[in-house]
Each structure stands twice: as structure tokens, then as C-alpha cells.
Amino acid sequence: xxxxxxxxxxxxxxxxxxxxxxxxxxxxxxxxxxxxxxxxxxxxxxxxxxxxxxxxxxxxxxxxxxxxxxxxxxxxxxxxxxxxxxxxxxxxxxxxxxxxxxxxxxxxxxxxxxxxxxxxxxxxxxxxxxxxxxxxxxxxxxxxxxxxxxxxxxxxxxxxxxxxxxxxxxxxxxxxxxxxxxxxxxxxxxxxxxxxxxxxxxxxxxxxxxxxxxxxxxxxxxxxxxxxxxxxxxxxxxxxxxxxxxxxxxxxxxxxxxxxxxxxxxxxxxxxxxxxxxxxxxxxxxxxxxxxxxxxxxxxxxxxxxxxxxxxxxxxxxxxxxxxxxxxxxxxxxxxxxxxxxxxxxxxxxxxxxxxxxxxxxxxxxxxxxxxxxxxxxxxxxxxxxxxxxxxxxxxxxxxxxxxxxxxxxxxxxxxxxxxxxxxxxxxxxxxxxxxxxxxxxxxxxxxxxxxxxxxxxxxxxxxxxxxxxxxxxxxxxxxxxxxxxxxxxxxxxxxxxxxxxxxxxxxxxxxxxxxxxxxxxxxxxxxxxxxxxxxxxxxxxxxxxxxxxxxxxxxxxxxxxxxxxxxxxxxxxxxxxxxxxxxxxxxxxxxxxxxxxxxxxxxxxxxxxxxxxxxxxxxxxxxxxxxxxxxxxxxxxxxxxxxxxxxxxxxxxxxxxxxxxxxxxxxxxxxxxxxxxxxxxxxxxxxxxxxxxxxxxxxxxxxxxxxxxxxxxxxxxxxxxxxxxxxxxxxxxxxxxxxxxxxxxxxxxxxxxxxxxxxxxxxxxxxxxxxxxxxxxxxxxxxxxxxxxxxxxxxxxxxxxx
Numbered sequence: 001x002x003x004x005x006x007x008x009x010x011x012x013x014x015x016x017x018x019x020x021x022x023x024x025x026x027x028x029x030x031x032x033x034x035x036x037x038x039x040x041x042x043x044x045x046x047x048x049x050x051x052x053x054x055x056x057x058x059x060x061x062x063x064x065x066x067x068x069x070x071x072x073x074x075x076x077x078x079x080x081x082x083x084x085x086x087x088x089x090x091x092x093x094x095x096x097x098x099x100x101x102x103x104x105x106x107x108x109x110x111x112x113x114x115x116x117x118x119x120x121x122x123x124x125x126x127x128x129x130x131x132x133x134x135x136x137x138x139x140x141x142x143x144x145x146x147x148x149x150x151x152x153x154x155x156x157x158x159x160x161x162x163x164x165x166x167x168x169x170x171x172x173x174x175x176x177x178x179x180x181x182x183x184x185x186x187x188x189x190x191x192x193x194x195x196x197x198x199x200x201x202x203x204x205x206x207x208x209x210x211x212x213x214x215x216x217x218x219x220x221x222x223x224x225x226x227x228x229x230x231x232x233x234x235x236x237x238x239x240x241x242x243x244x245x246x247x248x249x250x251x252x253x254x255x256x257x258x259x260x261x262x263x264x265x266x267x268x269x270x271x272x273x274x275x276x277x278x279x280x281x282x283x284x285x286x287x288x289x290x291x292x293x294x295x296x297x298x299x300x301x302x303x304x305x306x307x308x309x310x311x312x313x314x315x316x317x318x319x320x321x322x323x324x325x326x327x328x329x330x331x332x333x334x335x336x337x338x339x340x341x342x343x344x345x346x347x348x349x350x351x352x353x354x355x356x357x358x359x360x361x362x363x364x365x366x367x368x369x370x371x372x373x374x375x376x377x378x379x380x381x382x383x384x385x386x387x388x389x390x391x392x393x394x395x396x397x398x399x400x401x402x403x404x405x406x407x408x409x410x411x412x413x414x415x416x417x418x419x420x421x422x423x424x425x426x427x428x429x430x431x432x433x434x435x436x437x438x439x440x441x442x443x444x445x446x447x448x449x450x451x452x453x454x455x456x457x458x459x460x461x462x463x464x465x466x467x468x469x470x471x472x473x474x475x476x477x478x479x480x481x482x483x484x485x486x487x488x489x490x491x492x493x494x495x496x497x498x499x500x501x502x503x504x505x506x507x508x509x510x511x512x513x514x515x516x517x518x519x520x521x522x523x524x525x526x527x528x529x530x531x532x533x534x535x536x537x538x539x540x541x542x543x544x545x546x547x548x549x550x551x552x553x554x555x556x557x558x559x560x561x562x563x564x565x566x567x568x569x570x571x572x573x574x575x576x577x578x579x580x581x582x583x584x585x586x587x588x589x590x591x592x593x594x595x596x597x598x599x600x601x602x603x604x605x606x607x608x609x610x611x612x613x614x615x616x617x618x619x620x621x622x623x624x625x626x627x628x629x630x631x632x633x634x635x636x637x638x639x640x641x642x643x644x645x646x647x648x649x650x651x652x653x654x655x656x657x658x659x660x661x662x663x664x665x666x667x668x669x670x671x672x673x674x675x676x677x678x679x680x681x682x683x684x685x686x687x688x689x690x691x692x693x694x695x696x697x698x699x700x701x702x703x704x705x706x707x708x709x710x711x712x713x714x715x716x717x718x719x720x721x722x723x724x725x726x727x728x729x730x731x732x733x734x735x736x737x738x739x740x741x742x743x744x745x746x747x748x749x750x751x752x753x754x755x756x757x758x759x760x761x762x763x764x765x766x767x768x769x770x771x772x773x774x775x776x777x778x779x780x781x782x783x784x785x786x787x788x789x790x791x792x793x794x795x796x797x798x799x800x801x802x803x
Contacts, residue, residue, distance in 0.1 A: 009568040010080035011485050012048040016057060020067035023078045026087060026574065028637060034075040034112035040145050041114065042074035042138075045088055045106040047081050048485035049316070049329035049386045051400055052122045053105040058398075059125045060134045066125070069135060073142040074109075081106075082385060082489055083566050083573045086632035089642050093163055095119040109141045114638050115156035118144075164640055182708040183715060183729040185227065189286065191715040191726050192224045196289055198720065200321065201280045204297035206720055209321040209427075213301060213314055215337035216647050216723030218294050222344045223730035225290040226753045230264055231351035232802070263288050264352075271448075274356060278446030291348075295358060298345055301338075302365050303442055305423050305435035308404070310472045312372030314338050316389075320427035325435055328389035328401045328482075332377055332492045333650045339369045339499035343506050347753040357445050360458050370503045370522050373496055378525070381532035382488040382567075383496040392480035393432060403479050405433030406472070414472050418465035436472065488567045490577055491650065493533060494584035501526040501591040501598065505750040505758065527598040530588055534601075537585070540564045540572050561610060578632040579653030582614040586660040590667065594758040596743065604667055611664055612695045614657065615703065627706040629654045645710060647724040655725035658707040662728055665700035666737050666756055668763015668771075704732060731756055736801065739763075739787075740779035748794050749779065752801050762787055 004024050006017035016023055024030040026043075034041050044061075046053030060066045070076050081088035081104065088106070094116040096102045102121070109118040118141050123134035132140075145152060183191070195217055198206040205211045225231070263285045267273045276288065277295030301307055304323030306315050313335050315326030346362035353359065377383050393402040410433070411422050419441070422434035444450060444459055452458065459465060500522050507519035541562035563577030563585055577585075586607055593602035619629045630641040631653040645654045711725045719726060735756040738749035749755050762780055764787055766772045774780050778790035781800040788800050 005078055008080075009566065009571050009573040010083050010487060011483075011568065012046065012053075012080045012082075013078050015048075016061060016078055019057070019061045020064050020071075021061050021076050022067075022071045023076050026077055026079050026084060026635075026637070030075060030077055031112050031114060031637065037075065038112075040074050040117075040141065041077055041108075041110040041112065042070055043077045043079060043091065043106075043108040043110060045079045045081050045091060045108070046104050047386075048483065049331065049388050050104045051327075051329075051389055052103075054390060054398065056105050056122050056134075060123070063125070066135060066138075069138050073138065075112075080487075082485075082487065084575045084635070085565070086575070086578060086635065086642065087638065089631075089644070090163065090638055090640055091116060091119070094159055095121070097159065097162060107137075111152070111156055115160050117152050117155040117159065180706055180709055182705040182732045183712060183726070185733060187712065187715060188224060188227070188726065188730055188733075191719045192221060192286065192290060194716055195221070195719040195723075196282065196293060199282065199289075199293050201282060201296070203322050204280060204293070204300035205321075205323070210317050210319050210327070211321060211323060212317040212649070213306070213334055213338060214297065214720065214723065215334075215341040216651065216727060217720060218297060218341045218723075219344055220719075220723045220726040220730060221290040221294050222341075222348055222753070223727055225287060225294070225348060227730060227733065228287040228290065229262055230287050230291060231348055231753055232262065232264075273352065274358075275446045275448055277358075278442065294345060294348075298342065298365070299358075299361060299442060299445060302361055303438045303440075305425075305437040307438075308372070309420055309436045309438050310469055310476060311376060312368030313376065314369075320425055322425065324423045324425045324437060325427040325431070326401075328404055330377070330387040331649075332373075332383050332385055332489070332496055335369055335373055335377065336383075336492065336496040336499040337650070339366065339373065339496075339503055342366050342369065343499070343502045344753070346506060347751055350751055351753050355452075357452050357458070360452065361441065361445070364458070364460060366503050366506065367518055370500055371518065373500060374521065374525055377496070378529075379486060379488070381570075382529050383493045385485040385487045385489050385492060387484055388482040391482045399432060401431050401433075401435075403476060403482055405431050405435055406475070407433045410475060411436070411472070413475065414468040415464060418462065418468040419459040420465060420468045420472070486568060487573065488533075488536075490533065490537075490563060490565060490567075490581040491584045491656075493529065494581070494588035495650070497526050497529050497533070497588040498584070498591045500529075501588070501595055505591075505594060505746075508747040508750070523595050523597055526592050527595060527601055530592040530598065531601050533585065534589070534606075536567050536570065536572075537561050537563050543572075561606075561613070563610075576633050576635070579614070579618040579629060580631070580651065580656045582610065582618070583653060583656035583660040584651075586610055586614070587656070587663060590660075590663045590757075596746070599760060607664060607667075608695055611660060611700075614660075615695070618653070618657070619703070626710065627703065629657060629707060645714070645725070646721045648721070651724035652722075654707055654710070655722065655728060658704055658725065658728045658732075661700045661704045661707070662732055662735065663757060665697050665704060666735055666763075667759065668697065668761075704728075708732060734783065737763075737782050738779055738797070738801075739774045739782060741774060742777050742779065744794070745779040745797055748797055749801070752798075754801055 002017040003019065003022050005013040008014050008025060079087060091106060091108045092102050094108065095106055098119045105122055107120045107123060108116050110116045123137055124131055125133060127133050200206065206214055206217065264287065267276055277292040280296035282289040282292055300323050301314065306318040306323045306326040313330055316329045316331050316334060317327050319325050319327055342362050342365040346359060346366060349356055349359035349362050373383060376387065389400045390398045391403040393399040406422065408422060419438045420436055423437045424434060428435055440459060504519050504523035504526060538561055563582050564572040565575030565577050565581055566573035589602050589607050592598040617633060619627055622628050628643060630643045632641055634641055645652050647655055708725060708729045711722045714722045715726055736754050737757040737759055738755055739759045739762045740746055741760050746758055749758055761774060762772045762782055764772050764782060764785055772787065775790050778792045779797050780790050781788045791797055791800060
């Protein structure tokens with residue numbers, strides 16, 4: 001008979017519903033049951049794409065004898081870390097405090113109150129190396145609980161104190177005197193230099209193996225490159241008027257030679273710009289090195305085995321330094337961040353040379369990643385969480401990478417004449433086949449004498465490569481496919497909606513452009529998924545409001561909206577939305593609102609209300625001047641709230657909130673909260689509620705800078721841990737918005753690397769208090785409250801953006 005997990009919203013938990021273990025979900029009733037029986041909680045935390053979680057489940061949780069011991073001596077609890085990230089973070093801190101390391105599956109033994117007293121990760125069914133058997137651990141913990149309760153009490157008392165102090169440690173360590181202002185150009189230069197100190201010139205990326213895709217740091221370096229004047233020098237042969245060069249803001253001089261020549265001008269004059277970065281080696285000139293590190297890293301990823309050369313998308317990480325052999329799970333957030341990064345890269349490359357090989361590669365990555373998100377990581381109303389690494393091999397045994405690797409004789413069916421080939425790497429020695437890569441892209445990029453034009457297409461566009469891809473896709477389709485974790489996680493779904501909308505904006509959705517049907521599909525999907533997400537949150541808010549009136553729940557904030565952490569099949573998961581969920585939802589709404597087809601779906605007033613509620617729930621003023629931002633609201637069971645500012649696999653809640661308020665300030669909240677149905681920065685903006693009336697642009701700019709200011713120390717010491725925050729700090733220095741309703745002018749602006757936001761109106765009040773309108777067929781460029789006169793041609797718009 002299935003256990004309680006059969007009713008869970010988590011596919012990962014439901015996969016354990018038929019275990020003989022009497023698994024319970026994380027609820028107050030579960031803890032009360034442990035207290036009634038006077039037994040410890042055995043808390044197992046994992047997630048769907050965790051390989052060793054599945055191994056331990058098969059070895060131990062499916063074993064009748066092991067399950068009997070677990071049921072008899074403990075109350076077993078299963079948690080999906082992606083549904084309840086705050087609980088996962090709390091117990092991960094305990095695990096690391098006890099053992100000095102972390103990981104999943106996480107195995108926690110706790111009192112009925114939830115206080116941990118013993119912890120580990122994977123335990124095998126029989127002793128292995130230094131690891132005891134799982135049954136030995138169960139026996140020892142049970143005996144300690146029964147015979148040495150006083151020692152357990154002492155341990156939990158120390159851990160409870162330590163974990164509470166750990167939760168406060170980050171905030172208490174923030175330097176108040178440095179927290180009120182965002183980072184300066186000099187500080188951002190130092191952060192970029194510190195990041196480049198860990199750059200791998202041979203293979204791109206930062207640090208050694210395993211290598212994770214450093215997309216937030218890539219975005220940081222691209223913004224630094226633009227700020228340092230990298231796209232300011234005029235290129236040759238712009239063919240579409242969209243290759244605008246933003247001004248340097250007075251910062252380019254630090255990179256100019258004695259004669260005032262910018263390094264980019266010099267390498268262009270020397271004929272080296274086209275292949276700069278192909279060998280990966282830095283030059284010692286900051287502006288060039290930012291571009292080289294970005295080009296090398298993204299090209300190595302795009303040509304390696306971590307990037308799925310058949311269907312698009314990237315895997316979670318590379319087990320080797322070369323990006324050849326992946327850990328095969330595919331996470332939504334990795335691919336969303338990758339798409340955002342390659343869109344930003346394409347803007348820079350287009351500004352440098354609209355006919356370059358680098359731009360062709362960037363646009364290939366945009367198209368393949370955006371299409372992969374829709375084809376492989378979506379449902380009817382949103383993006384799913386992940387694809388597993390494991391699937392059944394030909395013998396019916398679950399194996400990592402079985403769906404993706406090929407034996408040489410299988411690959412031979414696709415032919416050898418195209419770009420794709422098999423990677424022979426020691427890192428893949430345990431796989432049943434070899435990984436497909438496209439390593440010759442690197443050679444192609446670095447060959448000056450190999451032409452690239454209509455008669456000489458990119459190597460991925462030749463017929464032999466297309467044939468390879470089609471054949472390999474057909475072979476893979478006949479295999480058992482990895483499981484899909486179909487949870488829609490609000491934070492990740494929002495991040496992917498943002499990325500897809502940015503791709504559509506860049507590709508010219510809705511305009512006469514070379515984006516074509518793909519771009520229109522990306523735009524339509526982004527709008528549809530945003531609308532569905534908005535409706536889910538509003539429905540959750542209506543449900544929560546009804547329950548609150550009945551006295552059942554505590555209010556989460558706005559009565560009309562309740563951002564939940566996740567949904568499965570339209571049903572909300574157990575977790576309340578954290579700061580990152582709220583912030584990414586706002587950013588997704590603002591980005592979708594910039595699409596010509598999305599403006600009617602996004603009410604600026606709603607976003608203002610959402611931001612006001614977010615700041616009220618998650619931020620607070622500290623006596624020392626620090627603006628504290630907590631990551632979660634607590635669940636009423638363990639109410640220690642973390643405040644971790646580190647950008648890890650995804651942007652931290654704090655840096656995500658910084659982006660949301662940065663963009664919201666650019667929308668012109670003052671106009672959006674004071675006008676009628678036509679006010680605001682996008683069509684469809686409506687009146688804001690009185691609750692958000694105090695959230696004006698000035699307040700948003702202050703919050704933005706105070707959120708970012710705390711990264712001052714981290715930026716110089718550990719820039720790899722705050723890439724998203726540093727990217728926002730770069731953007732905050734000189735945000736540029738373009739107000740226009742003209743599709744051709746919108747496309748020009750959307751492809752310009754200096755533009756922060758596209759709007760349909762200026763958001764700036766005129767002398768009579770009403771918003772300054774944009775005349776039809778023109779564009780206005782605004783920097784803060786300073787706006788240009790309207791211009792009506794591509795060249796005039798580019799000229800304004802170049803300043």
C-alpha cells in the first residue's frame with residue numbers, strides 16, 4: 001500500500017510512494033507523531049536528478065528489512081530540497097557543521113522538534129571504505145537516543161544555538177559603512193581582475209574540475225567590457241544599423257594606450273579582433289581580457305560535450321576541466337542562465353562585427369537553447385524543473401548518461417564528414433559509450449584564412465552536420481528517456497521566462513527581422529507561461545485569503561497574491577515562495593512586458609504591488625544602517641531564516657531582488673502609480689494600489705544600491721560567488737532605457753549592449769505633471785530623468801545610444 005508520499009506534489013517524493021518505508025511529509029503532524037512515539041525523525045533530503053539519491057533508494061529504501069528498522073525506530077521523513085529550499089539549507093548547515101562537508105542525499109537524525117543531532121549523506125547497504133552500513137547507522141543512532149538521551153540533548157542544544165548564530169552571521173558581518181551605496185567603477189574593475197585571476201586560459205571557465213557553467217560571471221564580464229569602452233569603437237561594414245557602440249562613460253581612458261588608442265581599436269587595426277580569444281590566452285589589458293575570457297569560456301562550452309550537440313541545452317556541470325564529459329542531468333536554471341548569457345554575448349559581438357564567426361556561434365546558442373527549453377523542458381503552462389541524468393540502458397539497468405552516449409559503431413551510422421565527433425576522455429571511462437562534441441568549432445574560430453560568408457557557412461550549418469544531428473536524434477529517440485521532474489518551480493520558471501523573452505527581443509519578435517518563426521514562438525511561449533504563472537499565484541492568493549478569513553493560515557502579504565515556491569499539475573507545493581521566487585517573478589513580468597505581444601498581459605501596477613509586498617516581507621532596516629534581506633518566510637516548524645547573499649547555482653535572493661528593483665525603477669514607477677489605464681511603462685499598465693504608493697522611483701533606487709552595497713567585501717575576495725550581484729552593480733552605474741512603440745526601432749534597441757530596458761512610454765513626468773509621450777514612429781533615449789528629443793531613424797537612435 002502506498003505511503004503518504006503518494007499525495008505529494010513532488011515527482012521525486014512520489015517516486016518513493018511504493019517504498020516499504022512509511023515515509024511522511026514535512027508537516028507539524030509528522031513531528032507530533034514522532035513526539036507521541038518518542039522516537040527520532042529520520043529526515044532524508046534529495047531531489048529528482050540526484051544520482052546517489054536514487055542509488056540509496058534502490059539499495060536501502062526498497063529493502064523490506066531496512067524499511068522495517070526505519071519504521072520501528074524512527075519517523076521517516078522525505079523532503080524534496082527544491083520544494084523546501086529553506087529546510088534544505090537549514091539541515092545542510094547542520095550537516096556541514098557536523099561533518100565538514102555537504103551533499104545529497106542528505107541523511108539527518110533529529111529530535112521530534114526538528115533539532116538535528118547526527119547527520120551524513122549517502123550510506124551504503126554494507127560497510128564500504130570509511131562508510132558504515134546504513135543499518136549500522138540506524139542501530140547506533142537508535143541506541144544513542146534510547147540509552148544516552150542526555151548526550152543527545154546536549155548536542156541539539158549546541159546545534160540549535162550554532163545554527164541560529166550561523167543564520168545571523170552573514171548579516172552581522174556586513175560592513176554598515178559600505179552597505180549604503182552600490183559598487184564604484186574602480187571596485188568593479190578590481191572584482192573583474194580578481195575573477196580573471198582564476199580564469200583557465202587553456203579551456204575557459206574558472207578554476208579546475210569539476211567545472212560548473214559560470215554564466216553569472218560571464219554576464220558580469222560582458223557588462224564590464226561594455227563599460228570599459230569595448231564596443232565603443234566604430235566597426236566596419238555594419239549592415240543593419242544595429243551595431244551601435246555605447247559611450248565609455250569616462251572609463252575607457254584606463255585602457256587606452258599612450259596615443260589614446262583604445263585596445264579594441266588597436267586589435268581591429270591589426271586584424272586580430274576576429275580571432276581574439278580563440279586560443280584563450282589573456283593579454284594583461286582589462287578590456288581585452290574581459291572579452292577573451294567570455295569568448296573562450298562560451299566557445300569551449302558550446303563546442304564541448306557538456307553542451308548537448310544533438311538537441312541543444314547544457315548539462316549540470318562538466319566532470320573534467322575540458323567541458324568534455326558532463327554530469328548528465330539538465331537543470332532548468334542552468335539553461336535559463338546560459339540563454340541569458342549568450343543573448344548578452346550576441347549583443348556585444350553584433351556591436352563589434354555583425355558578420356563575425358563569434359556572433360554566428362552566439363546566435364546558434366540562442367536558437368538551440370531557446371528551442372531546447374520549449375521542446376524538452378516545458379509543459380503546457382510552464383517550464384519543468386529538470387531532466388534526470390540516469391535512464392535505462394539496453395540491458396534495462398539504470399545508468400548515468402545512457403540516453404546520450406554512443407558506441408563508435410553507433411555513431412558511424414551518422415557519418416564522419418560533419419562537425420560532430422566522439423570525445424575520448426578518461427573522465428568518461430565509466431560510461432557505456434562516448435560523449436558527442438563539436439570541438440572543431442574552436443579551430444574554425446581561430447582560422448583567419450577560413451572564410452565565413454553565404455558561400456562558406458558555419459560548420460554546424462553544412463549538410464553533413466545536419467545529417468549527423470538528425471541521425472543521432474533518431475537513435476536517441478529509440479532509447480529509454482530520462483525521467484522529467486515536472487514541478488514548476490516559480491523561481492526557475494520565472495528565470496526561464498525572462499531568458500526566453502530576452503531571446504525573442506534580441507531576435508526581433510514581432511518585427512520584420514531575421515528572427516523568423518522561432519522568435520515568434522519564443523515570444524508567444526514567454527507570454528503564455530508568464531500569464532499562467534501569474535494566474536497560479538493569484539489563485540493561490542485567493543485560496544490563502546479564504547483560509548486566512550477562516551482563521552486557518554497566517555497572511556503571506558497581499559490578499560490578492562501569494563507567490564508559492566512550486567506547482568505540480570496546477571496544485572501548489574508545500575513551500576511558500578522565498579525572496580528569489582518573488583524577485584524573479586517581478587523580473588519575468590517586466591521582461592515579458594517589453595515584448596510587443598506581452599505588454600497587454602502585464603500590469604505595471606501589479607508588479608509595483610508585488611515589489612512593495614516583497615520588500616515588506618523579506619527586508620528590514622537594521623540599527624547599523626544595513627538593509628537586511630532574508631531568503632525565506634519560515635514554515636512555522638523551524639523558523640530560522642537564512643540570509644545568504646552568495647550567488648551559487650542561481651542568483652541569491654538578495655541579488656535577484658536587486659535586479660527586480662533596478663528594472664522596476666527604470667519603468668518609471670512614479671508615472672505608473674499616478675495615471676490611468678494608459679500610464680506606466682508598458683501598454684496595459686493600470687493604477688497601483690495604495691499599498692504600493694510609497695514605492696516610488698527614488699525609494700527603489702535607494703533599495704537597489706543598499707542591496708548591492710553589501711557585496712563590497714565579497715566582490716574583491718570571492719567574485720565567483722557574486723557574479724549576478726556584480727552584473728547588477730555594472731548595470732546600476734548607467735542604466736539606459738529606450739521608449740518607443742516602433743517595431744523597427746525596438747529591434748535596434750533590443751540588440752544594443754548598453755540598453756537596460758525597452759518601454760512604450762518614457763515614465764518621466766512633464767511640466768504639467770503628466771507623462772511625456774513618445775510620438776508615433778520615434779524613439780526617446782532616457783538616462784535617469786534625462787531624456788533625449790524624439791528620433792525617427794535607425795542611425796539617429798544608434799547615435800544617441802553611442803553617447
